[in-house]
Amino acid sequence: MQATISDEELRELLPRLRRFAQWLTREPSSADDLVQNCLERALSRWQSRDPQASLRAWLFTIMYRQFVDSRRRSNRIQRFFERFQEEPELAPSAEDAVIANASLEAFGQLSPDHRAILLMVTVEGFSYQETADTLGLPLGTVMSRLSRARSAYRALTEGEASPAPLRRIK
Amino acid sequence: MNTMRPSEDELHAYVDQQLDPQRRAAMESFLAASPEDAARVAAWRRDADALRTALAGTMSLPMNPAFDPAAIRRRMRMRTTRRWSMAASFVLVMGLSGMGGWFAHNTVMNRAAPPMQDAVDAYRVFATDSVHPVEWRPDANGGSDSGGDLQTWLGARLGRPMSLPDLGAYGFKLMGGRLLSTDDGPAALILYEDAAGQRVSFYLRPSSRTAPGTQGQRTDKGLQTRYWFRNGYGFAVVGRSSDPRTTEIQDAFPSAT
Numbered sequence: 001m002q003a004t005i006s007d008e009e010l011r012e013l014l015p016r017l018r019r020f021a022q023w024l025t026r027e028p029s030s031a032d033d034l035v036q037n038c039l040e041r042a043l044s045r046w047q048s049r050d051p052q053a054s055l056r057a058w059l060f061t062i063m064y065r066q067f068v069d070s071r072r073r074s075n076r077i078q079r080f081f082e083r084f085q086e087e088p089e090l091a092p093s094a095e096d097a098v099i100a101n102a103s104l105e106a107f108g109q110l111s112p113d114h115r116a117i118l119l120m121v122t123v124e125g126f127s128y129q130e131t132a133d134t135l136g137l138p139l140g141t142v143m144s145r146l147s148r149a150r151s152a153y154r155a156l157t158e159g160e161a162s163p164a165p166l167r168r169i170k
Numbered sequence: 171m172n173t174m175r176p177s178e179d180e181l182h183a184y185v186d187q188q189l190d191p192q193r194r195a196a197m198e199s200f201l202a203a204s205p206e207d208a209a210r211v212a213a214w215r216r217d218a219d220a221l222r223t224a225l226a227g228t229m230s231l232p233m234n235p236a237f238d239p240a241a242i243r244r245r246m247r248m249r250t251t252r253r254w255s256m257a258a259s260f261v262l263v264m265g266l267s268g269m270g271g272w273f274a275h276n277t278v279m280n281r282a283a284p285p286m287q288d289a290v291d292a293y294r295v296f297a298t299d300s301v302h303p304v305e306w307r308p309d310a311n312g313g314s315d316s317g318g319d320l321q322t323w324l325g326a327r328l329g330r331p332m333s334l335p336d337l338g339a340y341g342f343k344l345m346g347g348r349l350l351s352t353d354d355g356p357a358a359l360i361l362y363e364d365a366a367g368q369r370v371s372f373y374l375r376p377s378s379r380t381a382p383g384t385q386g387q388r389t390d391k392g393l394q395t396r397y398w399f400r401n402g403y404g405f406a407v408v409g410r411s412s413d414p415r416t417t418e419i420q421d422a423f424p425s426a427t
Contacts, residue, residue, distance in 0.1 A: 005239070007239040014237055018231055022231070032236075036236065036237065039237065043243060043246065104225070122217075123221055123225050125186075127188060128183070150182070150214055153221075154217065157217065
């Protein structure tokens with residue numbers, strides 16, 4: 001095992017990490033924080049890495065866990081601050097302006113969990129097992145979440161025209 | 171009914187190319203005979219292709235030098251160094267205190283009156299008080315520890331409805347609060363306590379003199395203070411600087427943006 005992470009490898013994966021962060025948070029400054037925290041943790045926890053897992057899967061795992069933790073922690077605190085908010089801060093992000101693409105628009109409307117699983121499985125090409133490990137879910141949950149995410153995406157891109165979802169065979 | 175009918179999971183695995191060759195062949199012959207499923211699978215596949223194409227475009231973000239691994243390593247090293255030098259200066263200050271240096275330091279601090287110093291003072295007075303740190307406890311009326319009464323009480327006095335942040339995730343329970351009067355109006359001091367008796371405070375009061383958007387952090391005499399100003403209020407979170415959870419809690423608060 002290497003003594004530390006090679007900067008080259010990290011640089012190569014950086015665009016993928018940034019994309020994952022961007023679609024998890026949908027907010028440029030939070031995405032940047034997430035990328036930064038993820039890299040710091042990766043560099044300081046290199047020793048605890050499971051040598052079996054790919055570097056990419058390991059980094060995605062770190063990022064996803066940090067995202068879930070921060071979301072869980074800040075939810076209640078955020079709610080408190082909404083009371084002190086004179087007007088909603090709905091500044092259109094630069095990103096929104098760029099999204100003219102219908103696929104991305106629909107993707108952006110999915111829940112963060114659905115975005116994460118679609119991105120990992122269909123775009124990054126993670127195996128179901130790797131996805132389960134990264135998200136910290138049993139394989140069965142990954143499959144049902146993937147199915148729901150696909151239906152949700154279908155419904156958004158095709159509106160009412162989408163066929164009724166197939167029942168799962170018990 | 172076709173007994174060879176694949177499960178929904180297998181349909182997905184087919185789209186995602188995660189079936190072994192044997193099952194894939196079986197799936198292909200099944201789909202050839204089942205146009206409805208074939209259409210569903212084709213639609214999923216189209217969606218996946220569309221997403222791959224669309225998301226490929228979102229990877230070309232402008233390069234951010236802050237994310238370069240070398241820069242991150244440097245920052246992490248600097249932070250460690252800063253922590254050491256802070257510890258060193260603390261030792262120095264403790265050494266000087268015998269010669270009145272500490273007193274001089276204090277005088278300078280008072281004259282400068284850093285933002286939200288009242289929050290730090292309130293922590294020093296009340297968070298260390300073991301007898302009567304708060305004048306209102308969430309369970310004062312036999313209620314739960316949700317802080318409902320305290321919130322109503324504070325809401326009425328501050329003139330705004332409010333619900334209190336929950337710091338349970340960090341091991342801190344809402345202890346209670348008290349109102350203080352300041353030059354800027356009524357201030358609320360909310361204290362949280364962990365099982366070991368460590369306390370963290372959340373403090374807020376109206377603020378008209380400080381520009382909104384002002385924010386910062388300072389560490390002084392073992393206390394770490396994060397403050398920010400927003401919508402006519404000043405906020406501060408104060409805790410022990412030796413406790414790593416202090417920073418975590420402070421990070422969880424959305425500061426001025």
